[in-house]
Amino acid sequence: MQFLRRLIDKQRRLYHEPGSKLHRIWPVFDALETFLFAPSDRAGKTGVHVRDYADLKRVMNTVIIAMLPCLLWAIYSTGAQHFHAWAKVGAGTQYVSGWLQALLPPTLATAAGGGASTFDCLVFGLQRMLPILIVSYGTGLTIEMVFSVIRKEEISEGYLVSGMLIALIVPASIPLWQLACGVAFAVVIGKEVFGGTGMNVFNPAMVCRAFLFFAFPAQMSGDSVWVAGNNPSHLIDGWSQPTPLAICKPNTVLDASSMLANHHSHADLFFGNIAGSAGEMSKFCVLIGAFWLLLTGVASWRTMLGGVLGLLGSALLLQWALPANYGGPLSLQPFEHLLVGGFLFGIVFMATDPVSSPETDLGKWIYGAAIGLVTIMVRAINPAYPEGTMLSILLLNAFAPTIDHFVVGRNIKRRLRRQ
Amino acid sequence: MTTHTIKRGFDIPIAGQPEPVLVEASEPAFVGLETAEFPGCKPSPLVEEGEAVTTGQPLFRDKQDRSVLFCSPATGVVERLEFGERRHLLRVVVKVAGKDSFHSLPTADAGADREQVAAALATSGLWPLLRQRPLGKVPHTSTVPVAIFVNGMDSAPLAACPAFATRGQERNLQAGIDLLRRLGTGKVYLSLRAGDSKQDHLRGLRGVEIHEFRGPHPSGLVGTHIAHIRPLKAGEVAFTLRANDVVRIGQWQLTGRYPHHQVTATAGSAAPTRQYFHVRQGAQLSVLTGGKPLAGDVRLIDGTVLGGTRLAPEGFLGFRTTTLTAIPEGTNERDLFGWALPQFGKLSFHRSVFSWLFRKRDYVLDARLNGGRRPIVNIGSWDRVMAIDIHPTFLVRAIQAGDIEEAVKLGLLEVTEEDVALCTFVDPCKIDVGAIVRTGLDKLEQEG
Known part of the structure; x- marks a missing residue:
């Protein structure tokens, strides 16, 4: 370790001193150096003199572990x-x-x-x-x-x-x-x-x-999936399957639950024994990741819970609001919406991104619930796309600052009222 | 009496709590008065090098508020005046010579009105004990406060306990309170830690409204107290001071002499002794560190680890220093794969550092940032340590964007550096939130 430190300290001069040979690319050196050794920076003359051990590298690394x-x-x-x-x-x-x-x-x-x-x-x-x-x-x-x-x-x-x-x-x-x-x-x-x-x-x-x-x-396209192969286009020719959501998509399907059961069992859907974008198929692995994220407190439980409740609630609400023979994905049991498609992966790993989601606690609830709602609306009402997770998260990313604006506005009003 | 419970916050379990033992510190050979301790003050010297001074004799005045004087804490000869750029006075050093002879200081007599009380405090050099909210600076003598908040508790890590430092001083405390009551138009509030029997001498004070606080730091910060007791309306100003300061004001009021001694605790894992000292204001630090300047890779802080100024080992105690903290500096110490290992032995507010599995009560912390500075990535930690009803990330962004009007709406006037210190501590992006808040406050002051 001492040897490594000496080696790096020697290299450091090539990058960090202004005017040195490789000074222009010091960020690259810095990234490699701080990958090995924590930065040497210390607190300033005034203010806070001690700091928490967690840094952004650790936060990001914790999320990566959750995805393993x-x-x-x-x-x-x-x-x-x-x-x-x-x-x-x-x-x-x-x-x-x-x-x-x-x-x-x-x-x-x-x-x-x-x-x-x-x-x-x-x-x-x-x-x-x-x-x-x-x-x-x-x-x-x-x-x-x-x-x-x-x-x-x-x-x-x-x-x-x-x-x-x-x-x-x-x-x-x-x-x-x-x-x-x-x-x-x-x-x-x-x-x-x-x-x-x-x-x-x-x-x-x-x-x-x-x-x-x-x-x-x-x-x-979210309609059908191919399976990776070894031919030049990395496919197994002549083999494609509709995704579970595509199976349920047509409005002519009046009982999507049993339609889905004809193709995949609940256990296969839960453990991911089906073809698709491989990382998001196993809800079991996603839940392990969610548990880790909540245990370490890196991702917001409000967004996750808000999202799941929003999805289930919207499915129930639309079932009640639309005619009974509306068919399509609406005829799935509400919980089956969690088993099909990429919603669970999206709400656990992507909606909780601290940068693109709202920052207020109430905002996170609203944001999560709205993602659930829009997902169900795309799945059930929109005629084109079988899956709505991606579009709903992107849409709500765009609205995140607006949601925060109103939550923070309430805080401002509340404090003004004290006067 | 009202009890307030603070839920959001964090008590940093850091090693080096001072023992409740009070000893008399030896007399220093030199005392110093630093001008940097009074931000915004434009000092103009009133003495020359080689001039003999008595205890309580003014050494310099503030050009902005000419009645405010800064007095010598000892009798002796002016050793040197140190100047910085553009002849800005940095410090006055006095060589202590023998017993105190006192400069006569007028006190405020019984019938004195508000202005006379303020003038008396200013001439006797004790006005700078006061701080004002908003802004957190020494107030102008013409300011009329709507309330005065006396803080009888300190929840900052390793901070000296005001109750211990003021015990046996009931008479001085009461005299100080009585004087303060004539300084403002509203009440005098006293904040205490709920259920702490060591403060009974403070509970007995008359003429104050007592509020008790329980919960983790920042339950003991005056910013938290104001937000819970009497939030300030637009344009209102409150004065704040600590119980220790009230003792000094009372001493002066009862004797007419400059209160040259105060109680200061030494704390922190690198301090040679951890106890309370009865020590002369402005004394060389060496009188608290075993007779000689502290050597080694150590950081000496005038204040606590959450809000203080780094001092040179041969420096001087401040005008209102109640805690002197010494922690390891951590120069050249760098952890291999610090970010990737579970780190069961490192202190963190976050559960992604796995020390929460084996909590210790006394972590030795040094001054390292433990990470690189990054833009704000808000994982919710600031909100979890903010005891005032504001959204700190939005406040910081408004200040960074230069939108002071918006920042005021978001609560800029309710905070100073110390109120956001925990945000800085817990932040994985290592952002100095206090420094940003201070820029906002400075800008607000400039814009009027």
Whole structure:
């Protein structure tokens, strides 16, 4: 450790002293240095002389830990879905291995029969998820570094969370160049133009997802999902499934609950044994993450609870307000709305983003509940999109300052009344 | 008597509480009076180097409010006047010579009206014990307060206990209170810690309305007290002072002599002794640190860790110092992977540092920020330590945007640095909230 310190202190001179050779890129050095050693800054001459041990790196790291169960499931599930689909459509064709499978080949005899081992699934999942993570973090962090160098500011840790979120909410079959475009758009337009971490209006990961959704609908539409494969477009040809919400979408479906039950059991939906954007499929893993976030107090329980209550309440309300034969997703049991689609992932990991959500306690309740309401409205009433989580979170991101404005306005009035 | 319960806040469990033992400190060879302790004051010296001065003789006056004098806390010879840029007086150092001989100071007689009381306090050098709300500065002598808040408690970490420091001073306290009652148009309020039997001598004071507070820091801050007892209307000004200050005012009122001694506690894990000293105002710090300047990687603070000024080891005690805190400085100490490890032994308000599993009562804290400065990312921690009904993040943003009118609406007039000190402490983005609030207050004062 002492050796490491000496090495870094020696390098420091190359970057930190003005006029030194690499001074222009000191934010990059600083990011690497403070990744290893906490900064040496101390409190000033007056004011507060001691500080809490938590810093923004720790806050962001805590959120990343919360997403690890989802990531692990994403890796496993991508592989499991792949072999499941290949067993269905690939029989009789030659199995082509990917780059990681070339090193650790699957036992295809059993895989073809639908009995791929956990190890085979993990190898295939890593083969897809690693490049996605690398592209997501590589593109995003490079752009952040460039902006930090231009602004002469320390690099902020915000993208460490966004990068992981993005990897979890895109289909594993996504072409990497599309992902890179989406990340670049999200970081530049969604974040840096507003001034970087802490200043953005919209959640950057959601901006990325929205960009991909509208720019490349063929790969991202919420209607049906493909399963990652090893051919040049990373798909298993001839295999696609409607998402649970797409199954329930048509208004001609009068009993969506039993329609859904024909395709997927509640347990499969809860544990994520279905195809989709792998990170958000397992509600079980999302709930582990939610528990961790609430235990560490990093995310707001008000937003989460407000969101869940808003979703259930709106589903009940619309069922009551609209004609009984309205059909479609409204004929789902209200709790089934939590099991299908990405609402739970969105409300736990994306709506709770402290920067793009309201800051007042009451504001968080309103914001969460409104996300639930708009999600249900898109799912049930809107004719085009089966899923509404993404759109409702982005919409409420835009309204977050307005919600705060009214809550803070009440506070101002209350204090004026004392006079 | 009313009891108020403060729910939002945090008691920092830091090591180095002073023991309730009062000892007489040795007499210093030099005393000093720093002008920086009185923000906004434009000092104009009234003595020359080499001039003999008596205890209570004015050393300098404030050019802005010419009746306000700053007096010598000892008898001796002016050793030096130190000036900064543009001949701004920084400090006056007096070499102490033998026993006190007293400069005659007029007291306020029984029939004195408000102006005469204010003038007497100003001439005797005790006016600067007062602070005003809003702004948190020394008030102008022409200001008429609508209320006076005397603070008989201090909830800041390691702060000296005012009840202990003022015990046995009932006569002086009562004389001080009686004088203060003639200074304003409204009541004199006294705030005490609920259920603390050590303050019974304060509970017996006459002519004050007593309010009791319970709960974590900032339950003992005067800003919290005002918000709960009598929030100020637009244009109203209140005076605030501590019980220790009332003792000094009472002493002067009863004897006509400058109250040159006060009770100051030493605290903090790096302090050589942790106890209460009866010590001369402005004494060299070495009389409290075992006879010589404190050496090593130590930070000496005039005040508490949540609000004080760093002092040089060879510096002087302040005009109204009641606590001298010494903590490790932490120079060149850097934690490897500090952000990634669970850190069971590090103090934090947040549960993302896992020391909450094994709470200790006495953490040794140093002056490191423990992280890099970042823009505001509000994870709700400021609100959880703010005992006044305001939204601190919105206040800070309004000040940063230069919108002072909006900041006033958001409660700028209700706070000073000390009221937002806990926000600074808990903030993972390491933002100095107090400094931002002070810029806002300065700007407000300039704009009038």
